[in-house]
Amino acid sequence: MFSRRTSWDISATPLAEAVARRTAEGRPLLDLTEANPTRVGLGFSPAALREALADPRAARYEPNPLGLAGAREAIARYYAERGHAVVPERVVV
Incomplete structure (x- = not known):
């Protein structure tokens, strides 16, 4: 209230x-x-x-404004497996 x-x-x-x-x-x-x-x-x-x-x-607690490095790396791998060049440093979660 x-x-x-x-x-x-x-x-x-x-x-x-x-x-x-x-x-x-x-x-x-x-x-x-x-x-x-x-x-x-x-x-x-x-x-x-x-x-x-x-x-x-x-x-x-170590926040990263871009998201966890491990998560960004996993996302980059996901796209790499599908033929897309994505670097973890350019991924924002």
Whole structure:
């Protein structure tokens, strides 16, 4: 809730209303605005998650504005396998 001093219009937007309507109807919805991966139905293996979190590298936070180097390398390999010359340094994730 916002402060009453702002007097902003906080009514639902047409998009928010459409999302609520579709959700209430039980219709499928691909919500690209959801930022919480636990609420989008992604399956995961609890054992694999425990294993990943046990790796000491998981405790380091080293953000890269272009995305993880490993992910960019995998994307470059994917395209290379399909005949496209893509270098990881030019991939943004």
